[in-house]
Amino acid sequence: MNKKRQNPNINYFEVKEENELLPFLLRVMDKRSRNSVKSILTRGQVYVNSNNVTKHNHQLKKGDLVEIQKNKAAKAADFSNMNILYEDEEIIVIEKGAGLLSIASNKEKSLTAYKQLTDYVKKLHPKNRVFIVHRLDQDTSGVMLFAKTEKVKNELQNNWKKIVKERKYVALVEGALQQTKGTIKSWLKENKVFKMYSSQNPNDGKLAITHYELIKSNQEFSLLSVQLETGRKNQIRAHMEELGHPIVGDKKYGSSVNPIGRLGLHANILAFMHPVTNELLRFESEVPKAFFNFR
Known part of the structure; x- marks a missing residue:
């Protein structure tokens, strides 16, 4: 086994028979929901023979090597003045640039961290949402946390000092x-x-x-x-x-x-x-x- 296959941040799967990529991923990641698997694919976490693939119907051949990178920052999203550091089913952690609002104000309704993340998760599924957990001032940069469900948001906010x-x-x-x-x-x-x-x-x-x-x-x-x-x-x-x-x-x-x-x-x-x-x-x-x- 080569060094690449020993990377602990990557899951490796060898294709045994021809199949389309999405059905293959749903089978090998059978503990995840369909939406979760689709979001992993859309975010650019999947590679076939070392080539990044995001198309659901990409045709796999016998012997192909599929690599799934864990918790990879979103490649498929086009963000302005921010980027994703981490994402899973419950939370998103971003790095916000100075000058970007956390959430809409009277003067700015569209270009905010919240709006950009909302648009991003809705591209993966129309019913997806994000929730503000805490804020950074517009001119403060750095690490910021969002929840992907209201339940998780409440858990974080209600137990913030403990968590x-x-x-x-x-x-x-x-x-x-x-x-x-x-x-x-x-x-x-x-x-x-x-x-x-x-x-x-x-x-x-x-x-x-x-x-x-x-x-x-x-x-x-x-x-x-x-x-x-x-x-x-x-x-x-x-x-x-x-x-x-x-x-x-x-x-x-x-x-x-x-x-x-x-x-x-x-x-x-x-x-x-x-x-x-x-x-x-x-x-x-x-x-x-x-x-x-x-x-």
Whole structure:
């Protein structure tokens, strides 16, 4: 057996008699639903003799080698400013680019992460849906989780603190921090212009806890690793302003400079227990190079 056949991320099947591809896949993956098998094929996870095939009626010959790649990011979808990191029957994990809305606003109805994923799953089956589990601000990039059923969405949202094991961001902020690590704890409320503000008065809003640690800095900027203990709206942005070191490019929360041409906030790690299989999944998105380009 060659090295290629030893890849643990690929299932291999040798064709014993002539058949069309979809019926063959339905037989060898008999524990999966028809829709699940069709979506695996449409996503570009199936190869015949090392050639990627997405046509359901592709004719197989005796001796052909069919390879099925596990949890492969969607090739068949044409996304704008986002890509799929992982997908199964219950969830989709994406990497969202800066500038893309998570969900529709009054100004933007079509080009959102939610709309693009909805269109994608409906191409696989008209009754398919996706559900928002949590959001990233429009100008924040990084890892984001969606559910494929309402039941799974509710399971994730109702048990978010228990299910999520690690949720980290990288933030580029103004100025040099005096402490290399710390924790910000306050109560957040939203004012009339939809800005979150921080209060030290107990129960004056929703409790928000943010942990931060310095990665590197100079006199003008500091790059921080930020871990959320709670997940409130604009939490990191409000807490960085309270700390006296607003996120670069974040004019709403006190920033006066924008050396990287975007908001300096990136959701780089999300680890959680799968809501159905209880498997620990961890996803990491590379921090934009611009965040490191200061001396």
